[in-house]
Amino acid sequence: MIRFVHCVKRRADLSPEEFRHLxxxxxxxxxxxxxxxxxxxxRLERSLTLIIPENIRLMEERGSGEPFDAMLEVWWQRGVGLFETFSTPEAGRLLEELAACQAGFIDFAESRRFFTES
Known part of the structure; x- marks a missing residue:
């Protein structure tokens, strides 16, 4: 399995509620x-971080920063041909649309994206 993971931080000018709405x-x-x-x-999974005291406790226990606001995971059975798929004109247009939409609520510089395997 190949998995794309996007750990998302909301833009600083948005409240958690505004971020969740978008x-x-x-x-x-x-x-x-x-x-x-x-x-x-x-498979495609979207998760929102729970706004609960336990998450603050977890952060304080190890002196970490605030948790990400959300997480997006996209799963593929295998990676063969995957990156070629994303280099097509159709995929390029879709990725541009996605980035434009996300720019309204995601802090790209503070978010993290990466691929994993399992």
């Missing part, structure tokens, strides 16, 4: 579903 917007969900279909992903 994260759950139909526009963003549609873009993600289109990405899943185009890339042949077998």
């Amino acid at each position: 994260w759950n917007s139909p526009e963003f969900l549609d873009l993600l579903e289109r990405l899943k279909a185009l890339s042949g992903a077998v």
